[in-house]
Amino acid sequence: MKTLIIYGSKYGFTETLAKKLADKVIGDVKLVTVKKADKLNLKEFDQVVIGTPIYIGNIYKDVKNYCQKHKEEILASSYRFFVVGLGGPVESMKNFDSSMDGELIEHAVEYAYFGGAVFLDRMNVIERTMMKKIGKKTTFYEGINEEGIEAFAISLNGEDNEN
Numbered sequence: 655m656k657t658l659i660i661y662g663s664k665y666g667f668t669e670t671l672a673k674k675l676a677d678k679v680i681g682d683v684k685l686v687t688v689k690k691a692d693k694l695n696l697k698e699f700d701q702v703v704i705g706t707p708i709y710i711g712n713i714y715k716d717v718k719n720y721c722q723k724h725k726e727e728i729l730a731s732s733y734r735f736f737v738v739g740l741g742g743p744v745e746s747m748k749n750f751d752s753s754m755d756g757e758l759i760e761h762a763v764e765y766a767y768f769g770g771a772v773f774l775d776r777m778n779v780i781e782r783t784m785m786k787k788i789g790k791k792t793t794f795y796e797g798i799n800e801e802g803i804e805a806f807a808i809s810l811n812g813e814d815n816e817n
C-alpha cells in the first residue's frame with residue numbers, strides 16, 4: 655500500500671503532525687510539502703492525505719491553490735484531510751468546512767482535527783496581534799490531538815488490511 659501525505663505549513667506545526675501521522679502509517683509512505691507536490695502523480699498512490707493549517711478563517715493558501723489546481727486528480731483518488739488550528743475541533747473544523755472546496759469535502763473518505771500550536775517567537779507583530787484576537791474570540795486550543803491522529807492512522811491502515 656502506498657500512501658502520500660501532503661501538508662502545508664507556515665510555521666512547522668502541521669509538518670510536525672504530518673510526520674507524526676507518517677510514523678504511524680504502515681507500508682510505503684511518502685511525506686511531502688505542498689510546495690513540492692505539484693509534480694506528483696496521485697494515481698501512483700493508493701491513498702492520499704492532505705493536511706492544512708487554518709489562517710484567518712481559511713485553509714492555508716498553498717493548500718487551497720493545490721486543491722484547486724489538482725481537484726479532478728484528488729477526486730479520482732482515495733483521499734482524506736487533516737486540519738490544524740487554534741480554534742479547537744469545533745471552530746477550526748468550521749473554518750475548514752467553509753473554506754475548502756465543497757465537492758472535495760463531500761467525497762473525502764474522512765477529515766479530522768489534529769491539534770494546533772502557536773510559535774509566537776516565529777511571528778511578526780501583526781501576526782502576534784491577530785493571535786491575541788483569535789485567542790479571545792474562540793476556544794484557544796493548544797496541543798496535539800493524539801487520539802485523533804491515532805484513529806486516523808488506524809483508518810488508513812485498515813484500508814491496507816482489507817486489500
Ligand SMILES: Cc1cc2nc3c(=O)[nH]c(=O)nc-3n(C[C@H](O)[C@H](O)[C@H](O)COP(=O)(O)O)c2cc1C
Pocket residue numbers: 662663664665666667668669707708709710711712738739740741742745746749769770771772773777781784785788
Ligand atoms: C495570523 C494567524 C491567523 C490564524 N488564524 C486562525 C484561525 O482563523 N482559526 C484557527 O483555528 N487557527 C488560526 N491560527 C492558528 C494556526 O492555525 C496554528 O497556529 C497552526 O498550528 C499553524 O500551523 P503551522 O505551524 O503549520 O503553520 C492562526 C495563526 C496565525 C499566526
